[in-house]
Amino acid sequence: MNNNQINNEKGITAQTARILKTTIDYTLYQNPIEKFAEKSAINNRISDSIDKEEEEWCDLVDFLAEGAKQGIHHAASAAREQRAKAEQEALAREIAKRIEQGEPKTSQIGM
Numbered sequence: 001m002n003n004n005q006i007n008n009e010k011g012i013t014a015q016t017a018r019i020l021k022t023t024i025d026y027t028l029y030q031n032p033i034e035k036f037a038e039k040s041a042i043n044n045r046i047s048d049s050i051d052k053e054e055e056e057w058c059d060l061v062d063f064l065a066e067g068a069k070q071g072i073h074h075a076a077s078a079a080r081e082q083r084a085k086a087e088q089e090a091l092a093r094e095i096a097k098r099i100e101q102g103e104p105k106t107s108q109i110g111m
């Protein structure tokens with residue numbers, strides 16, 4: 001390793017840490033907390049304390065953003081399921097109403 005990768009044999013530079021952490025970002029099988037933990041372990045190897053703190057804050061922001069993104073996707077999915085369920089219930093009520101009124105079964109309900 002050259003001087004850009006090792007700083008006085010005390011640890012790695014922030015630049016090297018970012019390169020190592022990029023591989024973690026592209027790991028699909030890990031959840032955000034696992035990725036955050038691995039990035040924290042890499043940050044602990046950064047020799048410059050200011051760079052280390054900056055990287056820790058950046059990773060925390062990334063972690064919180066990923067959590068918010070997943071929360072939004074979950075909420076949207078739940079809303080779609082709830083809307084579909086409501087539409088099915090409305091259609092079932094419409095069918096029941098028409099059956100009670102004695103309409104023929106071959107009528108085109110909801111069209």
